[in-house]
Amino acid sequence: MAAVSDFFSIGSIVWCRTCYNSEFEGEVLAFDPQTKVLILKCGSSNGDPKLNDVEFINLSLVSELQVKKEVTSVPEVPQSLNLQRLNTRVRNQVEEKRRMLQAIAANVSSEGQSLFIAISKVIQEVRWRNSDIIVWNQEVIISPPYQPDNIRGNTSSKGYSFIKKFVEKHMNDLALNSQHSGVCQNNRPSQ
Incomplete structure (x- = not known):
């Protein structure tokens, strides 16, 4: 573990x-010595x-930790963060991780997991019911082995057509x- 100094100067550059x-x-925006959390503004x-x-x-x-540039002067007051945007981004990341965990926990084939994750990146209303993928509150249901022929629902709806494609x-x-x-594996040079 890296050695933690008593504080990091706001505005210093740390790697x-x-x-x-x-x-x-990035540039140090804040440091909390109690929790040992460093907040950096990065590219x-x-x-x-x-x-x-x-x-x-x-x-x-x-x-590993390096202070690339130490700032000794008093920095300007930092701009406030857009907490609403930050909260939305964090919520979206948490929701995506939750859906990925659902796919893994569903105890289904890797094809089913892969399809579930792909759909959940585009559509929020997707969940598991046993081994079936349920989209838009049962408007479309995809059963194993998760091929186009395994899709059920109202065939005349736009949602059904979209999911089938x-x-x-x-x-x-x-x-x-x-x-x-x-092909890549077959074209490997022999050793």
Whole structure:
């Protein structure tokens, strides 16, 4: 674990590596010595120079830490965070993780898990009922082995048509990926 100083000056530039091998570098926005949480303003993960990511770093999980630039002057008052936007983003991340855990906990095939996760990234109203994937409160039901022929619902609804096309595309993408990985494995040089 990295050595934790008594405080970090706001505005200093810090680099750290977590025990999960993730690296962060950014400007110190805040530090809480009691909880050992460091808040960094980092470059945007989407590459937009007008935006920044805010990372909450638990220093108990940091394996390396470097202060790249120490600021000794009193910093300006930082701008307030858009807490509503931050809360929405956190809620969305938590919800996505919850859906992924549901897929894993459903004890179904990897194809079923993969399809559930793909649908849940596009549609919020998706859940498991035993081994069936339920979309839009039972408007569409997908049963094992999760192929287009295993979709039930009102065939004249737009939702049914959308899900059928979605499942067909997902299955085609899986088939292409497995063919591609097979080609890559077959073309490996022998050792």
